[in-house]
Amino acid sequence: MTTAPNSPTYDVAGTQSRKGLGALKPARIVLYALLGLFCIYYLLPLYVMVANSLKPLEEITAGGMMALPKEWTIAPWQSAWSTAQIGVDATGLRPYFINSIIMVVPAVALSTLLGALNGYVLTKWTFRGATIVFGLLLFGCFIPFQMVLIPMARMLGLMGLAGTVPGLIFVHLVYGIGFSTLYFRNYYAAFPTELVRAAQIDGAGFFRIFWRILLPSSGPIAVVCIIWQFTNIWNDFLFGASFSDFDSQPMTVALNNLVQTSTGVKEYNVHFAGAIMAALPTLLVYIVAGRYFVRGLMAGSVKG
Amino acid sequence: MGFLDIKKATKSYGTLQVLHETNISVEEGEFLVLVGPSGCGKSTLLNMIAGLEDITTGEIAIRGRSMNGVKPADRNIAMVFQSYALYPNMTVAGNIAFGMEMHGIAKPEREKRIGQVADLLQISHLLDRKPGQLSGGQRQRVAMGRALVREPDVFLFDEPLSNLDAKLRVDMRTEIKKLHQKLGTTIVYVTHDQIEALTLSTRIAVMFGGYVQQLGTPKEIYDNPANMFVAGFMGSPSMNLFPARVVSENGQPAAEIKLATGSTAAIPFANDKLSSSVGRDIILGIRPEAITDRDGADRNSRAVHVVEAPVEVTEPAGSDTFVVSQVSGKDVTGRFRADVAVRAGETFPFAFNMEKAVAFDPQSENRIA
Numbered sequence: 195m196t197t198a199p200n201s202p203t204y205d206v207a208g209t210q211s212r213k214g215l216g217a218l219k220p221a222r223i224v225l226y227a228l229l230g231l232f233c234i235y236y237l238l239p240l241y242v243m244v245a246n247s248l249k250p251l252e253e254i255t256a257g258g259m260m261a262l263p264k265e266w267t268i269a270p271w272q273s274a275w276s277t278a279q280i281g282v283d284a285t286g287l288r289p290y291f292i293n294s295i296i297m298v299v300p301a302v303a304l305s306t307l308l309g310a311l312n313g314y315v316l317t318k319w320t321f322r323g324a325t326i327v328f329g330l331l332l333f334g335c336f337i338p339f340q341m342v343l344i345p346m347a348r349m350l351g352l353m354g355l356a357g358t359v360p361g362l363i364f365v366h367l368v369y370g371i372g373f374s375t376l377y378f379r380n381y382y383a384a385f386p387t388e389l390v391r392a393a394q395i396d397g398a399g400f401f402r403i404f405w406r407i408l409l410p411s412s413g414p415i416a417v418v419c420i421i422w423q424f425t426n427i428w429n430d431f432l433f434g435a436s437f438s439d440f441d442s443q444p445m446t447v448a449l450n451n452l453v454q455t456s457t458g459v460k461e462y463n464v465h466f467a468g469a470i471m472a473a474l475p476t477l478l479v480y481i482v483a484g485r486y487f488v489r490g491l492m493a494g495s496v497k498g
Numbered sequence: 499m500g501f502l503d504i505k506k507a508t509k510s511y512g513t514l515q516v517l518h519e520t521n522i523s524v525e526e527g528e529f530l531v532l533v534g535p536s537g538c539g540k541s542t543l544l545n546m547i548a549g550l551e552d553i554t555t556g557e558i559a560i561r562g563r564s565m566n567g568v569k570p571a572d573r574n575i576a577m578v579f580q581s582y583a584l585y586p587n588m589t590v591a592g593n594i595a596f597g598m599e600m601h602g603i604a605k606p607e608r609e610k611r612i613g614q615v616a617d618l619l620q621i622s623h624l625l626d627r628k629p630g631q632l633s634g635g636q637r638q639r640v641a642m643g644r645a646l647v648r649e650p651d652v653f654l655f656d657e658p659l660s661n662l663d664a665k666l667r668v669d670m671r672t673e674i675k676k677l678h679q680k681l682g683t684t685i686v687y688v689t690h691d692q693i694e695a696l697t698l699s700t701r702i703a704v705m706f707g708g709y710v711q712q713l714g715t716p717k718e719i720y721d722n723p724a725n726m727f728v729a730g731f732m733g734s735p736s737m738n739l740f741p742a743r744v745v746s747e748n749g750q751p752a753a754e755i756k757l758a759t760g761s762t763a764a765i766p767f768a769n770d771k772l773s774s775s776v777g778r779d780i781i782l783g784i785r786p787e788a789i790t791d792r793d794g795a796d797r798n799s800r801a802v803h804v805v806e807a808p809v810e811v812t813e814p815a816g817s818d819t820f821v822v823s824q825v826s827g828k829d830v831t832g833r834f835r836a837d838v839a840v841r842a843g844e845t846f847p848f849a850f851n852m853e854k855a856v857a858f859d860p861q862s863e864n865r866i867a
Contacts, residue, residue, distance in 0.1 A: 391550050392583035396644075397571035397600030406596075410587035 247271060247466035254462045270463035274471060278464055280451050281440055287468050289441075290448030294428060294475075297359050297444055301366040302423045306416060308367070309374020314404050316375070317382040318390045328379060335372035339432050350437060357439035365437055366427045374419050381415040382408065417483045424479045445472050501526040501684055502547070502652055507556035509542050517542050518708045519556065524652075524701075527682045533695035534705035535731070540688045541656060543705075547686060548654050549573050560651055571600070576645035577654040580661060582637045584629035584644075591625040594643050601648075615647045618677075635666045642677070655687040659694065671697060692732045696720065704728045723856065726863040729783045735820065738789065740828040741860065742782040744775045751775070753782050753855070758808045758824035759845075768801035768852040771867040780866065781858040786820065788854035789832035791840070795849040804847045812842055823848065 246254055247270050249263030258264075276286035316328050346365060347356070355361030385408065393403045434444040443451075449472045453465045500523035509517035517539040524530050532540040545551040547558055549570035558565045565573055576597070584593050591612055598608045616622040619639045629637055638658065645653055658674075659667045675698055678685060689695055695702050696716045704711045704719060704727075712724040723729035729737045742753040745764055751772040752764040772780075788796075795802045810829070813820040819834045832848055840846050857867040 386581055386583065388579045388581050388583035389585060391548075391570075392577065392579060392644075393585070393596070394550065395548060395570045395575065395577050396597035396648075398596070402600065407585055407587070 243466045243470055247463055247470060249463060251459070251461055251463050270461070271467040271471075273461070274452070274464045274468040278452055278461070278468070279455060279458070280448050281443075287445065287448055287452065287471055290443050290445050291471065293359055293438075293442055293448075294445040297362045297366070298424060298427045298475075301363045301370065301427050302420055304363075305367050305370030305374045305423055306419045308371050309376075309419060310378045310409065310412060310416070311404065312371065312375040313378025313380075313382045314408055316379045317385070318387060318403075318408075319400070328375070331372050331375045333372075334369075335376065339369075343432075343436055347437065357437065357442055359438075359442045361437055362433060362442065362444065365433050366423075366430065369433075370423050370427065373422060377415055377419045377422070378412070381412065385411065413486065417486050421479055421483055425476050428476050500524050501528070501561060502686070503557070503559040503562075504543070504547070505557045505559070507543070507546060507558055508554050509539070509546060509551065510554045516708050517546075520710055522703060522710070522713060524684060524686065526684055529678050529685045529687065529698055529700045531687045531689060531695040531699035531702045532705055533689055533692055533702055533732075534711075535690060538705040539708040540690075540703075540705045544654055544656055544686060544688045547652070548575055548577050574648075574651045575654055576648045576650040576652075577656065578641045578645050578658045580657040582629075582641040582658075582661075584637055584640055586629055589626050589628055590621065590632070590640050590643075593629065593640060594625075594647050597644065597648050611647050615643045618646070619643050634662050635670065638662065638670055642674075646677075646681075651684065653683055653685045655685065655689075657689055658687075660689070660691070674698060693734060696732065702732075704731060706731070721854070722865075723783070724865055726781060726783070726858045729856065729858070733785055735786050735831055737783045737785045738825075738828070738830045739781050739783050739858070740830055741826045742780055742857075744772050744778045744780060744857075746773075746776045753780070753857075755782070755805075756826045757805070758810065763805045763807075765803045765805060765850050765852060766801070767855065767857075767867070768799075769867075772857060775866070779860055781860050781863075783856040783858060784830075784850060784852075785854060786831045786833040788851040789830065790849050790851070791832075791834045791838045792847050792849045794833075794835045794838070796851050796853075799851045799853045801852040802849050803852060804849050806845050807848050808845050809840055809842050812840055821846070821848075 242259065245262055246259065248266055248268065249258075250265055250267055250269070253261075253264060274287055276288050277284055278286045280287065280290070312331070316324050350356040350361045350364070353361075353364070355364055389407055390403055393407050398406065428444075429446060430444070431446045431450065434447045435450075438444065438447060449468050452468050502522075502524040504520055504522040504524075507517065507520050508515065520543065522530070532543060534540050542551060546553050547565075549565065549568060553566055560573060560575070584590075585596065588596065594612050594615060595608045598611065603611075612625070613622070616625055619642060621636065621639050621643060624632060624636060624640070629640065632640065641658070655674075659670055662670060671694060678698075687694075687698060695704075696719075699716055701713065701715055702719045703713045706727050712719055712728045714722075719728060719732055723732065723737070726739060730739060740755065742755050745752050745754045747764045747766055750766045751770055752766040754762050754764045756762050772778075790796075792804055807823045807825070809821055810824055811822040813822070814836065817836060819836055819838060819840065821832045821834050821840055822829050823832070824830070834840060856865060858864060859866050
């Protein structure tokens with residue numbers, strides 16, 4: 195490799211070769227400085243939230259928003275979790291956190307499973323009009339939430355699920371199927387049909403093939419789907435605010451009620467703690483499942 | 499009535515007919531190869547036997563029992579796919595056992611049979627591996643093991659060797675043949691490779707355009723092709739097909755051909771089947787091995803005729819040298835012995851073994867003699 199003096203040289207992987215190392219040092223320092231700056235920029239809100247959730251209210255009102263706590267305390271967290279005034283009761287966020295968990299787990303599991311089943315049927319057991327059905331499901335993905343509020347309220351009322359956690363599960367399930375079907379259909383479209391045929395000849399039926407052959411090979415797409423559904427359902431505010439009662443409100447609505455309290459002093463430190471609590475589960479899903487997601491993608495790319 | 503009967507079977511997708519009326523009767527223990535270029539309907543026919551595709555009209559019966567509308571699992575067949583179609587999430591043993599498990603065979607019996615098949619195919623050491631950890635040849639063995647263990651009435655193979663490299667393909671071909679001789683099973687085998695068809699089969703169905711062009715033993719197909727498609731498709735290098743005119747020479751019918759020098763030559767036919775066709779234009783078909791150097795000609799043939807023709811190209815291939823000359827505007831290839839001193843540009847005697855010559859009608863492309 196011949197290069198002009200001072201021009202950097204790179205090998206195939208994009209890493210710097212030995213020859214250009216000295217010449218590039220200042221450029222590299224600038225690069226890292228810039229990246230560091232971006233990191234700070236992105237992480238600053240998180241820092242503010244964490245720092246302020248760990249200091250007494252007086253320190254915030256005194257104007258030290260950016261400073262580290264002088265006096266460290268976890269009282270705001272305790273308050274946000276179990277004693278803060280939310281709506282009419284001083285219950286903290288705990289019951290609503292539990293509501294959200296009870297809502298999100300079945301909604302994610304069921305929508306992922308049904309999406310997988312739909313994808314399986316739409317690719318391996320196609321029927322006349324399958325593309326139209328898929329098109330309609332896709333259309334369902336892109337209907338704005340606001341449009342279905344009133345019909346959905348009526349539906350839930352008729353089913354006797356209005357204002358309950360199962361009602362919320364139903365709403366999220368219906369809304370989630372479109373996306374989960376899209377994911378699984380596209381994934382299974384690349385799944386060799388010969389495997390399904392081999393299983394048919396081996397004597398496996400419709401569900402047996404699904405459970406034994408397709409689902410065990412669906413890891414990566416299932417993770418994508420779960421991350422997507424979990425984030426959406428956990429973070430949803432509109433459906434939660436529209437279709438829940440006081441005792442079935444999800445975390446997002448409760449957090450809003452905590453922050454929007456119009457009486458008394460605004461306890462910013464408690465609000466920050468509550469907001470972090472509301473964000474933690476999705477973060478956790480990303481950290482835990484994201485790794486499998488990347489691993490799944492890698493495995494796929496090598497096998498081709 | 500045979501073991502596997504295909505009676506007037508057709509297949510259509512809407513108005514498009516991909517398989518025209520087909521009648522094949524396969525005896526028990528036969529090795530039938532369906533061969534043809536892609537899109538000829540051979541895989542469709544195999545899938546119809548397997549039950550993976552419906553039969554539009556007609557009937558397919560195994561052991562006298564009609565299979566129309568019977569699920570693939572209930573036909574007592576096994577299939578080896580081109581991609582092997584091994585279940586990626588199961589071990590080799592799991593793959594082989596899956597079919598038996600679905601058919602409710604008890605575990606001790608399954609283990610016993612897995613052991614037998616693994617021994618037969620020499621894959622015992624691979625039983626705990628996943629398909630992803632196997633080489634192409636090993637996957638091929640596992641796919642065959644999965645089929646064998648079912649002890650089916652009919653084995654179906656869908657281009658099982660086309661994903662292997664050239665050397666392995668030849669090895670596996672031999673092995674499939676050995677397996678068939680040892681087990682005496684009934685096999686229907688689809689391939690586009692005519693060498694595979696000739697080497698493996700007891701009978702061949704050459705297919706093209708949704709029709710069975712010819713059904714016969716490898717020798718019949720090779721020596722007596724029914725039409726120009728079969729003649730050109732089977733054999734490598736393929737049969738020389740070039741225009742000629744039937745003339746009468748000393749009262750015998752002969753083929754008059756035009757050489758590259760501009761002169762003509764008349765080569766007498768080995769029989770007088772074409773004696774009533776004098777003056778007719780035909781397509782003459784002679785395989786490369788029936789056009790040789792003078793000393794390389796078949797000594798048992800009573801109809802070897804030598805024609806001096808200009809050599810256009812020579813292609814030494816180690817064991818033989820292929821020599822090309824222009825006849826009636828077509829390249830005609832002869833198979834000479836390797837050490838014959840023949841050079842491009844010179845005129846050389848070509849020995850035509852007319853016992854092996856066939857004639858086709860230029861319009862219908864069907865065999866006339």
